Amino acid sequence: MNNNQGAIIIGAGIAGLAAAIRLAVKGYKVNVFEKNPTAGGKIAQYSSKGYRFDAGPSLFTLPEKIEELFFLAGENTGDHFRYHKLETVCRYFFADGTVIDSFSDPEKFAAEMHHKTGENPENIISYLKKAKALYGFSSEIFIDNSFHKLSNYYTNKAFRKAGLKLWKLDPFFTMHQRNTRSFQSGKTIQLFDRYATYNGSSPYKTPATLKIIAHLEHNLGAYFPEKGMYDIAVQLQKLAERKGVVFHFNTIVEEVLFEGRQVSGVIAGGKPYRATVVVNDSDVATFYSTLMPEKKIPKRVLKGDRSTSAMIFYWGMKNTFSTLKLHNILFSNNYPEEFDHLFQKKTITSDPTIYIFISKKLVVSDAPEGKENWFVMINTPEDTGQDWSYLVRIARENIRNKIKKQLAVDVNDFIETEHVVTPKEIEKNTLSYHGSLYGSSSNSQFA
Incomplete structure (x- = not known):
């Protein structure tokens, strides 16, 4: 030994x-x-x-x-x-043709939202200030300290202080409820609801605590490595x-x-x-079930919804597209239906939110001259036995139609190489339980 x-x-x-x-x-x-x-x-x-x-x-x-x-x-x-720091974190495309640039600078972002949606800029600034305060409070608990032992709650000053000010975490409203109370515009609500997906959750279930993610993007900023x-x-x-x-x-x-x-x-x-x-x-669930089979899996590990997984199309595109940025979102026109499909029906909707990531925008060596590398992703449920070959065919056509409608680009005219990943491949490559990207979701009040 x-x-x-x-x-x-x-x-x-x-x-x-x-x-x-x-x-x-x-x-x-x-x-x-x-x-x-x-x-x-x-x-x-x-x-x-x-x-x-x-x-x-x-x-x-x-x-x-x-x-x-x-x-x-x-x-x-x-x-x-x-x-390098990104000036534009993401470009958002809505079904009615509205295009919004999500700037890392809060004031500039608030002005953009007001110009494009009529949202009161003060609503944006106030929300981001509260998200900043929440991050300062919660990071001391969840990031800088270990939360996996109950004993820590009683022995650590930050945990004891949290117990007295639990309301500051905003756990009693869902993210969507909080956003609905914070903003006037439906587009603003949908944009901020999207932050629930950053850990594979639903804005209609996850606690408003996760609004701290907006602080990371708009107060602290988003970045991208040179290579x-x-x-x-x-x-x-x-x-x-x-x-x-x-x-x-x-x-x-x-x-x-x-x-x-x-x-x-x-x-x-x-x-x-x-x-x-x-x-x-x-993955915690995989760890317990395969490496410690004789140990009892804690109930919290498998309790509740699994996080979403993904279907990703890697497309080598033989053209460049000035309409798109590094990060791009084409929103679903029916967000509640999309999450109902993901978490209740365990399938994909015909109108999914599409994420397009093009690193060539900043890393010129990532694609040949005059071409771009498109990482095209939609959220999916975890693998529960779905026919992924069929869903890939359906998704590819739905994505093509949505991009054609919103960007006036028929991707079939430009794709010269394609690679597809589904939850099956994600589980195989990363040992993520059922292909869930983030383990358990945060679809509960104290997830």
């Missing part, structure tokens, strides 16, 4: 990489086990015929969290990883290796080992590895 009195990380996603760096800086001998051939987890990349696609997450906020890792490791972030999102994974892996972290790629962890009630290591690739610390950076 390998005598490794150090730390083991299960999964080389971004959280796993961050944990590995932090533990290595503290002096642990760190081994990271990853079933895939590369690090990054859901932050991955795909290439075809001269096109490169960031295959997973595409919105970059809180870059200081990356800088903190380099600082802890005694290095300068700018020597390895560079990024694309995948460079985050590349640079964090290199940083970890410089700190002595050892990576074991193409290696599946089969079991978590215990000595009594204490975790003592893992079996990976058929070999036992001992460690005093084991950190899991894989």
